[in-house]
Amino acid sequence: MSCRLFKFLLLPIILALTTLPASAGSITIAAAADLKFAMDNITATFRKAHPDDSVKVIYGSSGKFYTQIRQGAPFDLFFSADIGYPKKLARAGLTASTPRAYALGRIVLWSAEVDASKLSLEDLVKPSFDRIAVANPQHAPYGERAVEALKSSGVWNQVKGKLVYGENIGQTAQFVRTGNARIGIIALSLALNPAFASRGGYATIPTRLYKPLIQGFVITRHAADNPLAKTFAKFIDSASAQAIFKHYGFARIPAGTAP
Amino acid sequence: MLSAADLGALWLTLKLATTVTLLLFMLGTPVAWWLARSRSRWRHPVSALVALPLVLPPTVLGFYLLVAFGPHGPIGVLTQSLGIGLLSFTFPGLVIASMLYSMPFVIQPLRNAFEAIGERPLEVAATLRAGPLDRFFSVALPLSRRGFVTAGVLGFAHTVGEFGVVLMIGGNIPQSTRVVSVQIFDHVEALQYGQAHALAGGLMVFSFLVLLAVYGSQPRLRSF
Incomplete structure (x- = not known):
């Protein structure tokens, strides 16, 4: 060169x-x-x-x-x-x-199949909710808070066998969005997004139930x-x-x- | 070293891999036989379909299965009308997903084994008045038993090693979808390196011994 x-x-x-x-x-x-x-x-x-x-x-x-x-x-x-x-x-x-x-952050109960806005954690014991999606409490803070809320509302023993675990809160929302889980506990920030908010409805979970x-x-x-x-x-x-x-x-x- | 949850995950993995391998033998053998013998123009499209899981990322399979298993997906609509609910997050759902995922690893070695027999032994059997079924069970099966061993080992091992698809449709449920690979992932995420080592190391040794046994028992088999 x-x-x-x-x-x-x-x-x-x-x-x-x-x-x-x-x-x-x-x-x-x-x-x-x-x-x-x-x-x-x-x-x-x-x-x-x-x-x-x-x-x-x-x-x-x-x-x-x-x-x-x-x-x-x-x-x-x-x-x-x-x-x-x-x-x-x-x-x-x-x-x-x-x-x-x-x-x-805040957690909400959300479903893409039914209107969850009138529901509370106590409704999760109903047989029609056969799968409840939460994030993995071992390493996802939103999952940890979801489990806390279920425990402090007194329904833990009835619902723990119905839980399915998402790797993070985004995957948890996908489980609910595709209907594979009829209901789930996800972040309010995700439930407010139009892609999710256009289906079903959400109910905020009282903050006294979790840290x-x-x-x-x-x-x-x-x-x-x-x-x-x-x-x-x-x-x-x-x-x-x-x-x-x-x-x-x-x-x-x-x-x-x-x- | 291994907790009850770890042992549960191990047992579930063995159960899954065994079920999937046996089912793939039953459904894959006729397909492999047809692929090896047929001259139909559908042979190539079917070959391509069978090999598809080899090249697709597990996430593609996981995504489509998640949608298909859902209440509005084709499989979900079917299973709901049959009264068995949805397949996602269940052991049977995992079996179906793993069968798709491991399918090429069983069908391909069987097809190669059937092709290697050639026409001659079957023609000879036919002249001795052996019917088609008799020809298959008395001639083709014994001649292709190495292909069956290879297919079984590969199908089993590949199902044990499955991770991405399970993560997407399993929902991480103890005793029904939390297999060893997911359990190891959870241990690592939660910084439980000791438990992760115990399971991961055990799996390494197990896989090595299985492959060693296969290679050792088949001296002329150089590679899969």
């Missing part, structure tokens, strides 16, 4: 390719499955203000992400359905910020030197991000409960 060709043709291309990522930031967010619609909306709003940056979101169960981050997964921010997991990461020295609460679901996020140690991660964290406190959370049924954290 002639030296001139390299200087005038290839060099600029190589320079352009290697310098491009440096000018634009990039973050990967691990988000609890209940955030699916809210976070899609929030990142879309964020991208409008930061058109050159790349923001990727992966949805799944909070417990799974916790395990993956402990094993060195390359996530920059972790939005958990329960602030307990980010706190555990902080104690293990795997974070670059203090875990912060961003919203309060408050304080949802928290944290910047991971992986993003310690990533300025875009800090920018995004700041954006979560902005009025527009908070309005989106509210739109999807998340309540603000009452003063005093925030850590």
Whole structure:
């Protein structure tokens, strides 16, 4: 290859390719499955203000992400359905910020086959509800709260044999959406989405029946030197991000409960 | 080391794999025989259909089964009208899903074995006045027994190793759909690495011994 060709043709291309990522930031967010619609909306709003940056979101169960981050997964921010997991990461020295609460989650009874808006947990003992979908309480906070609510409403012993477990709250909603489970306990944020809200109906489960679901996020140690991660964290406190959370049924954290 | 739940998952997996392998022998043998012997123009489309689960991601199978098993899906409508409810989240549902998933691993070796017999032994049997059924049971079956061993082992092992489809239509119910692969996944998710190791390690040793036994008993069999 002639030296001139390299200087005038290839060099600029190589320079352009290697310098491009440096000018634009990039973050990967691990988000609890209940955030699916809210976070899609929030990142879309964020991208409008930061058109050159790349923001990727992966949805799944909070417990799974916790395990993956402990094993060195390359996530920059972790939005958990329960602030307990980010706190555990902080104690293990795997974070670059203090875990912060961003919203309060709620659980609802939802069916795509019948109108569940008039139903309560006591109705789940009826034989017509032969399968009840909940998220796996072992690693999905929404599943944990669903089991708590069933226990404190006194129907646990009658319904525990009818439970089917979704890997995360998104899969749980799919079990109900396809009718394979006639009813289920899912996140209010999912039940409010038009794709789900157009069918059946939902009833909110009284908050006194389960521990408050304080949802928290944290910047991971992986993003310690990533300025875009800090920018995004700041954006979560902005009025527009908070309005989106509210739109999807998340309540603000009452003063005093925030850590 | 293994808890009662782990043993339950192991037992369920063995039950599932055995049921699926036996059912696939019964339904797959005629199909394999037809594929090996027929000159019909439907031979190629059916071959392609049988091989489909080899190339499809388990999520494709899982998604379509979830929809088909549902109250408005074709299978769900049928099972409800028969009064047996929905098949999703049940052991019979898992059997059907696993049969589809493991089908090529049973039918393909059988078909190869039947093709390897050739026409000659069957023609000779026919001249000795053996009827079609007699020819199959007295000539074809003994000559293709290696194919049956291979098909059985592969069908069984592949069902034990099933994960994606079960995760999508199983619903993780102890004693009916929580098989070993799902149980290991749950242990890992819940950071119970000790229990995950016990099950995963046990499965590795078991699978190795099964394959070793098969290779050892068939010296001329080089590969599947």
